[in-house]
Amino acid sequence: MKVTINDVAKLAGVSMKTVSRVINNEPSVRKKTHDIVMAAVKELNYQPNLAARNLAGTSSYAIGLVYDNPNAYYVIDMQNGVLSRCRKEGYELVIHPCSYADSEMENELKTMIQRSRIAGLVLTPPLSEQQALIDELDSMNMHYVRILSGRGDDSDNSPCIYVNDYAAAYEITQHLLSLGHKNIAFICGDEEHKSTSERLAGYQQALADNGIKNREELVYRGEYSFESGVSGAKELLKDNNALQITAVMGGNDEIAAGALFAARLMDISIPNELAITGFEDSPFSKQTWPKLTTAHQDNDIISQHAARLLFSKTRGARNQDKDIQRIFTPSLVVRDSSQIQG
Structure with missing residues (x-):
């Protein structure tokens, strides 16, 4: 037989109204009463009918x-x-x-x-x-x-x-700078997202704090997609004799995975010739080869x-x-x- 709210009330020794108040998380219930009722709910494996409660x-x-x-x-x-x-x-x-x-x-x-x-x-x-x-x-x-x-x-x-996102992007940039990279490119996500401007600002501030000039030609305005990472990397790296880019930061892991794919098509060795990082630690970051350095986001x-x-x-x-x-x-x-x- 299906367990009812009446069964819970009988086992707990309280009224059905009190059981209802506990289940509905009403703030006026005493802790001792709450614990007794919840113990009865657990013992009987009572499942409230949410549709009925709404009606x-x-x-x-x-x-x-x-x-x-x-x-x-x-x-x-x-x-x-x-x-x-x-x-x-x-x-x-x-x-x-x-x-x-x-x-x-x-x-x-x-x-x-x-x-x-x-x-x-x-x-x-x-x-x-x-x-x-x-x-x-x-x-x-x-x-x-x-x-x-x-x-x-x-x-x-x-x-x-x-x-x-600002602090995390700052830390990724500092990581790349600590490895000796100075010409670090950034592929942005959609400009409508505040995460885009925050991540870009963290990257730019880290460069400035290390005495490196921010260069607009190293920033590609893209979207949060694999395809944008491909097109952004191709655009940034097509004449790398002039820009001398040694690292690319992707606005997220999809962008970074796209950039890595483009680099391989251009016969660029990762990370020997070009370092690439992502953001968010999504499954994309673990499915690439090599796996992506990123920022883990819970x-x-x-x-x-x-x-x-x-x-x-x-x-x-x-x-x-x-x-x-x-x-x-x-x-x-x-x-x-x-x-x-x-």
Whole structure:
């Protein structure tokens, strides 16, 4: 027989209403009562009917993950991170892809929120960077958390999780400089993404701090794709007698993988003649030969913290999660694409 909320209440020695309050994470429940009820839930393997909960009252038990990103690995990691938190909270996850360039994007999301009875949203770049969308959500009094590329902003009181792409790009550049590279090229991602400007700024600052002039001809304005890495590397390296490039930084791992492919087509030895680095530590970085030096980015952990922050906001000030990490800095991972192995 299917276990019911009444069975849980009987085993815990409390009312069905108390069980409901515990399952719904209401902040007024005492810890001792919460622990007794959750022990009964675990013993009986009780699974709340989320659809029934949504129909039974005014509260919503679903949150949304909204994204516009061509990188399937990034999207999957973000989904897994948010979903793991939803399971702990007893919520469903609605996954909604959309296009930030669509003029109807705000109306599309508004319709989705109303139809799905969403309690809140996790917004990923570049949607999290669209002020028109933020204004629309504010007008709806909708809870949201933004995942943003940035170094943190004390003046911004909105709920954000920051990824310090600037510091990570600075560290990758310093790694290449420590190997003796001075003419380091950079292949950018889409200019609409703030991560592009942050990663470029980190690269430029590292050069400046080491007394190396920033040269615009060493920067290729591309997109976050393998194809852009191929075309960017071909353009930068076609007359390398003049530029004398000895290292290429890709705005992400797909770009770097494309640059590596182009270099091989041009019969350039990696890393003996040219070092190449990526960013994000996606599966692309491990599927190339040689494997890519990159910056490891914990997208699943980042999205878990974004979901935790969202639930903290939806539960109100009385039940804030104090251990939420707000700023993440991707860490350098050195592999064979940047330095010759002895």
